[in-house]
Amino acid sequence: MEKASAGMWRxxxxxxxxxxxxxxxxxxxxxxxxxxCRNCGKDTKMLHRKMSxxxxxxxxxxxxxxxxAFKESAPYTVGIIELEEGPKVEGHIIDNGKKxxxxxxxxxxxxxxYTDGEEGLxxxxxxxxxx
Amino acid sequence: xxxxxxxxxxxxxxGERWEHSLRDLMxxxxxxxxxxxxxxGKDVExxxxxxxxxxxxVGQEHIAALLADQLGFDNIPATRVENACAxxxxxxxxGYIAVASGIHDIVAVGGVEKMTDVTTSEATTALGGxxxxxWELNQGITFPGLYALMARRHMHEYGTTVExxxxxxxKNHLNATKNKYAQFRKEITIDEVLNSKPVADPLKILDCSPxxxxxxxxxxxxxxxxxxxxxxxxxxxxxxxxTDTLCLAERGSITGLKxxxxxxxxxxxxxxxxxxxxxxxxxxxCFTIAEIxxxxxxxxxxxxxxxxxxxxxxxxxxxxxSVNTSGGLKGCGHPVGATGVKQAVEITMQxxxxxxxxxxxxxxxxxxxxxxxxxxxxxxxILERTN
Numbered sequence: 001m002e003k004a005s006a007g008m009w010r011x012x013x014x015x016x017x018x019x020x021x022x023x024x025x026x027x028x029x030x031x032x033x034x035x036x037c038r039n040c041g042k043d044t045k046m047l048h049r050k051m052s053x054x055x056x057x058x059x060x061x062x063x064x065x066x067x068x069a070f071k072e073s074a075p076y077t078v079g080i081i082e083l084e085e086g087p088k089v090e091g092h093i094i095d096n097g098k099k100x101x102x103x104x105x106x107x108x109x110x111x112x113x114y115t116d117g118e119e120g121l122x123x124x125x126x127x128x129x130x131x
Numbered sequence: 132x133x134x135x136x137x138x139x140x141x142x143x144x145x146g147e148r149w150e151h152s153l154r155d156l157m158x159x160x161x162x163x164x165x166x167x168x169x170x171x172g173k174d175v176e177x178x179x180x181x182x183x184x185x186x187x188x189v190g191q192e193h194i195a196a197l198l199a200d201q202l203g204f205d206n207i208p209a210t211r212v213e214n215a216c217a218x219x220x221x222x223x224x225x226g227y228i229a230v231a232s233g234i235h236d237i238v239a240v241g242g243v244e245k246m247t248d249v250t251t252s253e254a255t256t257a258l259g260g261x262x263x264x265x266w267e268l269n270q271g272i273t274f275p276g277l278y279a280l281m282a283r284r285h286m287h288e289y290g291t292t293v294e295x296x297x298x299x300x301x302k303n304h305l306n307a308t309k310n311k312y313a314q315f316r317k318e319i320t321i322d323e324v325l326n327s328k329p330v331a332d333p334l335k336i337l338d339c340s341p342x343x344x345x346x347x348x349x350x351x352x353x354x355x356x357x358x359x360x361x362x363x364x365x366x367x368x369x370x371x372x373x374t375d376t377l378c379l380a381e382r383g384s385i386t387g388l389k390x391x392x393x394x395x396x397x398x399x400x401x402x403x404x405x406x407x408x409x410x411x412x413x414x415x416x417c418f419t420i421a422e423i424x425x426x427x428x429x430x431x432x433x434x435x436x437x438x439x440x441x442x443x444x445x446x447x448x449x450x451x452x453s454v455n456t457s458g459g460l461k462g463c464g465h466p467v468g469a470t471g472v473k474q475a476v477e478i479t480m481q482x483x484x485x486x487x488x489x490x491x492x493x494x495x496x497x498x499x500x501x502x503x504x505x506x507x508x509x510x511x512x513i514l515e516r517t518n
Contacts, residue, residue, distance in 0.1 A: 090272055
């Protein structure tokens with residue numbers, strides 16, 4: 001899946017710094033960021049909130065048949081992580097030989113995600129590792 | 132609002148149709164629907180076509196106008212509808228609205244997909260677009276992976292087992308053996324499902340609907356003139372639709388699809404019916420766990436009770452409620468854009484009493500349930516026999 005580089009070099013706070021949103025009125029936290037609060041609609045202000053990156057495994061799966069970009073990495077483990085601030089997020093889980101199950105405590109680590117072919121860009125993203 | 136009826140149906144055989152192009156498939160289903168309704172293409176006033184990813188699968192966009200031309204329609208308005216795997220069901224609802232509103236009388240609704248001309252990994256990438264590109268697909272989470280995450284959580288919260296999930300595939304394959312349009316006319320066993328190739332743990336390949344080619348079409352008309360065309364019009368009692376977050380992680384619960392529950396409640400309210408009134412249902416079993424979720428979300432079983440009920444045969448052909456008599460997405464095949472329309476074709480056959488070896492005896496009321504992605508869209512229709 002070859003892509004122009006611009007989209008990957010943009011400084012997207014959610015993607016690279018774990019910055020989510022919090023509604024000023026109801027206090028609900030969101031990750032990734034969103035412009036409009038689901039509870040309050042548009043008549044409130046959304047503040048930036050950095051997430052700690054710590055959380056617990058809410059669900060998980062080992063992917064054996066991957067999409068094109070991840071052909072070289074399969075099999076690999078993915079999951080939904082419930083962050084300690086409340087929002088849930090999906091991502092890779094690097095198990096390092098430890099058993100991953102619902103409730104396993106994890107933290108984020110910045111890792112290589114995939115490469116656009118042999119000479120293409122290397123894409124990075126946060127992944128989760130058991131604590 | 133006017134009452135709307137289905138006056139014609141058409142379907143191709145689903146499967147690897149390498150000898151036919153996308154337009155051939157749509158022409159085959161469209162021609163058979165026109166013939167069934169006893170009309171000519173010149174009688175059709177508008178076309179709504181459900182297609183998810185023809186650009187990815189065969190490189191062709193702008194497909195509604197192409198199909199209108201190929202079907203011999205007369206410079207009519209033709210509109211492509213894309214709502215991932217719910218494209219067909221959504222197209223049907225758009226056709227329903229066009230007739231109910233009084234804007235058009237005779238409307239054609241088509242659904243088509245040609246998926247087997249690309250490699251499995253290309254198809255996996257294309258289908259992944261039904262989820263959240265940035266926060267799911269880009270994380271390496273495939274479409275089966277999303278349903279695997281739901282299955283794992285459902286197992287955790289309700290004790291659902293892989294054997295119970297396998298029972299969905301076994302039932303739907305058995306139904307498919309009685310359907311000449313089905314991709315897999317072959318019985319399978321629980322052990323075969325459990326021992327099949329892992330795709331996204333806990334789901335194996337036999338928990339997953341296949342990649343398929345195929346097309347389906349229906350012709351709609353106002354109920355008050357429907358008998359001019361057919362002795363067996365099928366009335367649309369409800370046509371409802373709902374949405375949810377595209378990204379699975381952003382939902383409060385992943386052991387049910389809220390969009391299904393909302394669309395289902397609206398459909399019961401619109402028709403004045405309750406789950407116990409439904410005789411036959413085609414539900415969106417893109418994965419075995421999805422049929423379990425659908426049975427619970429549509430109110431047929433209490434939360435956490437469907438897996439056991441299905442494995443004990445309560446939704447087998449002519450049991451308490453007949454579910455996925457066509458074979459469902461699992462056994463009949465899942466050309467994504469066609470599926471929502473095919474469900475309406477199957478229920479129409481059942482209500483007309485034309486379902487041959489898989490006829491539900493005395494079927495009066497049927498339901499279709501079509502899901503887009505991991506549940507960001509759900510479309511429900513309730514249909515009634517009128518003769």
